[in-house]
Amino acid sequence: MDIIQIVLIGIIASLLYIILKDVQPTFAFVIILITSVLILMLVVKQIGIIIQLLTSLADKATINSFYLETILKIIGIAYITELGANVTKDAGLASVASKVELAGKIFILLLAIPIISAVVEVIINFIPTSGNHFL
């Protein structure tokens, strides 16, 4: 039961945080950081299983693997960005956290460019180009 483990780690971390907050605030922050790393580490492995399922499904549906890869990359970027942003926010640097989030959004957009352009191309193909025929 991994969920019990995760919850227990969370509880232990919060207890240790309360103890350490008064004596050494910097170490308390490190505790938060390592907790998020631990929990994410546990979760990432499960996500790997889900992604394997997704890729096998995509193979069966003969979807271009390029699109799936891009989407997975986007999800990954989202997770990493959120981790970084939360950690910086916990350290009391909300402005830096917002910058990290901004960077994440921009990179997601950058990754989405090929998909967007593909979609636009498809739409343009639908629109008849020689419109004066009807005029």
Add this chain to the structure above:
Amino acid sequence: MWKKYYFEYGEKTMKWIGAILLVSTTSWIGFDMSKKLTERPKQIRLLIQSLQMLETEMGYSQLTLQQTFQNISKKVPYPLDQFYERLAHKLSGIVIDFLTIWDEELSKFVQTSALKQTEHEVMKQFGRNLGQHTFLQQQKYIKLTIHHLQRELDDAMEERRKYEKMMKSLGVLIGLLIVLLLF
């Protein structure tokens, strides 16, 4: 089968044994240092007492240095009595140079005691003047040395008050820290 079990069991136990050994070693070092801090003022006080004895012996009984040392060695406790005993023993043989005997025995004594370099220096200086002058001058030198040692005693007391507890707790804490880092 049993071998594998033995290995797993042994590994964990060894870890704990190592941790306990490490903590006890560093604690012991801390306690030893703190004990040295406690011993130093005591030994300086003994040294002063023995010098006072030397003064009275010189003034009233007019014995030789060798006999005086013998007498003092019977009246002072452990590390100091051996110092005087050895001095008396060496002086009973053929003495070529009193100064080398004094220096040699003094450095031997300082090594076994909790005394520091400053006391060593003071006593070395005292040895330079021992048996070189008339009684009155000799008395002055003894008074001067006692005065120096008194100041060292104050220093040692201050140091003891300051660092005695710190050394103890620091020893234990550093041991725990190293264990945690290696865990």
Add this chain to the structure above:
Amino acid sequence: MLIDATILFQIAGIGIITALIHTVLKQVGKEDIAQFVSLVGFIIVLVIVIHHLSDLFQQIKSVFLLQGL
């Protein structure tokens, strides 16, 4: 898959012990050494944390096929 909370306890323990050493040294008036001890403890902990963080990022990279980035 058993990630235990040992590292949490380890870091918390290091933090508490460096704090104790800090207070002991401060009480006898060795502020500079106390500061130094705290700094060294923090750096050691930071090294541990960064090690784990890089581990996590490596895993995320491999799971989300981010090798090219």
